[in-house]
Amino acid sequence: MSSSFHILLVDDSPTDVLIIGRALRETNVPHRLTTFADGFSTLDYLRALSRDDSRIDETPDLILLDLNLPGIDGCEVLASIKSDEELKLIPVVMLTTSQREEDVAQAYRAGANTFIRKPDEYALYQELVKTLHRYWGLSALRPPRRLHA
Amino acid sequence: MNRTIESALKIPPARASNRMGRPLVAVKILVQVVAWSSAAAFIYVVSWHELGVAVGFLGGTCVVAMAALERWAERQRWMYPIEEMATKVRAISENPERPIETLDNPQLAELVRAVSEMRSKLISMREPGVHRNQSDSNLAASGEFDIVPPEGFDFTPNGRDSTEARWSAGSDMVSRLDLDTLNWLDASDADQTFLGWPLRDLKQMSFLDIVDAKERDLALAQIHAAIDKGEDHNLLYRIRNRRGEVKTVELHLSVRYRKVPELERPIPAHLKMSMIDMTSRPPAELESRKRTRELVEINQQLRRMNRELESLKNRYSSLYHEAPSLYLSVDATGKVIECNNTLLGTLGRQRVDVIGRPYVELETSDRRGAFREWFELLKLVSNVEIETRWVAKEGDPLAIAIAARAVRAPDGRFQYAMLVGRDVTRKRELEAQVRENSERLAQANNELQRKNKELDQFAYIVAHDLKEPLRTLTAFSGFLERDCGDAITEVGRESLQHIMDASRRMRAFIDDLQTLGRAGNVTGEFVRVNLSVLVDRTRADFAEQLRSRGGGIVIQGRLPDVLGDPTRIGQLISNLVGNGLKYNQSERPLVEIEAVAAPGRTIPEGHIAFEVRDNGIGIDPQFHAKVFQLFRRLHAREEYEGTGAGLAICQKIVVAHGGEIWVESQAGKGARFFFTLPAAGE
Structure with a gap:
């Protein structure tokens, strides 16, 4: 079990970032949280990581991706990740306010691993982060850091 | 008076022209000699003799007589050729052997009438006391010149047929029969001689009595038909005369009329029967006469049919021309054979512009190629329905719906095409309008749907965007309460609770709004x-x-x-x-x-x-x-x-x-x- 469950949170809403951060802290989930507010910087960051062997351990264990982002939207970011040979191994959880069927279908079609609607209550956020940690951090086997390694 | 005319008319033409001239000339010379001698004697005697006055009177009388004789001779000279002509014309018109074409020949009838008139004029000249109308009546009464009485003709009640019978007494077999019994009323001498019975006996007999038993029914029917019709000719029967000889006779029958004072139209009086002995004629001629008669009958039937057809044609012609459809017949080469008036009226064209012209000239130029195609198809399949455009003389082209049918000969060969057209211009215009309207409606409908969708989208996005601040509101109210609980008074805690309740309600609204936006989006x-x-x-x-x-x-x-x-x-x-x-x-x-x-x-x-x-x-x-x-x-x-x-x-x-x-x-x-x-x- 890795002591640092590395979560990459992509959300342009600072309050949502604050809420998720607080929920992670208050539920005592061992974690490392990296946040970006738009798609471009997220992709830049991930591609830089994948090219640099020395930073291989910085690769996130889970990406929480909002749909509604400035510039390229969440689905496009997702599509870019999932069309990259290295990055596509990282599990991506769509975390968004939207519950439109089209959005859900489109996200799964682009390769989303899960689609979760943002809870309305803070307490439900706490439940959510615990669940995410339990599943993606503890239960699921993580993909190898490098395929050719 | 009648006698005078009759005797004049009866002078044989040959004798009249040749023999009557000479005594007249002799008398004239004699009178002239006497006259001039008297004049010479007068001059002499007046000078010398006491008898001068008497001689002078005789001379004067002779001069007057000479002038009168001259005038009479002149009239007679004109009269003879006319009499001759009358006789010949009569012979032709009465001759039962004349070809059937001349039976109703109007020229002949006209000739008869003209000669009759000329004669009557001459007679009235000769008989200054005779009223002209009366003279006409006398002529008519002689019976030669009319077969069916013309309307309003003045008949002399009696004497007519007796003169006629006597007139024909020479060699013609002419008789009068009772219309009901067919008993003889009168018979010419030749008739009596031929049949062998004197008139006295004939009056007790019906014509049918002497007809061969086998032909009697036919004769009865044909004679009655002749009576109904007014006349008939060339009827051939075998009869038996008093001597027991079987004879073949040909009859010419015509009904004679008589005027009664109460009635405007004359009524049938009796049947005039001319009989010709055909016994000695060769069988071929008899046969040909029979044929002739049959032909006459057929001819009459044809005429009757023709009349019926004519009236039928008139009736159907108006149906054809006034029908509310456009009728058109086109021959195999595509030329118009016939069309109705409705078509001409619709297109504003003259008959000559259409009949005999190619059909395609009716159509707008862009349709002419299509004609060949469907016309050839029509020759194969017999029924074709198309829609085309015709050029009207004035205004826009007309939309015409055509139902075309091929008319074929009994062997199936295409003869011509019958086209029934309907002017559907107005209908098409209405349809186009309806189409345009429904297109506009559909467009409006699409627009509305698009707007509705946009609205749903808008509601959804608004709801979505409202949720983020709402989440902040509820989450941070909670954080405030927990983080600074001690610092918040009871009133402050209540206010926080209001904020959180309101946030929850707002969230419910937003959720419903989102659901509503999706609800219409099945x-x-x-x-x-x-x-x-x-x-x-x-x-x-x-x-x-x-x-x-x-x-x-x-x-x-x-x-x-x-x-x-x-x-x-x-x-x-x-x-x-x-x-x-x-x-x-x-x-x-x-x-x-x-x-x-x-x-x-x-x-x-x-x-x-x-x-x-x-x-x-x-x-x-x-x-x-x-x-x-x-x-x-x-x-x-x-x-x-x-x-x-x-x-x-x-x-x-x-x-x-x-x-x-x-x-x-x-x-x-x-x-x-x-x-x-x-x-x-x-």
């Missing part, structure tokens, strides 16, 4: 939906509530399958059932669902009506329309929680399926909600 193809399954699912959703409060959700009878979007219909059932349970004060809230055959109003075709009824608080009729409005609440929030969007969402779902939704209820007596959905069939 997905793609409808599928078969089992309502019972959806009711079961709803029952499961409300299980907790049913357990705690008691009550039930019951299906009455069988719920037929419907066609639609299962997610939306599930939401519809859930909302209606949820309402029935929520607005319910009963000990045991009960919601029943049932398919209804006759919901009390007409429903869209192909739809099934369903009823969801409860034993709840009911709805006052004044609110029945309002309950379907968005965010329309009938109760205080403290009484019944909710945004008031539930029934608006239901209505939007039903309408998106082409159905209807309505409510029947009284306050306090429960509510019955009806909705219709497309039937899935069995």
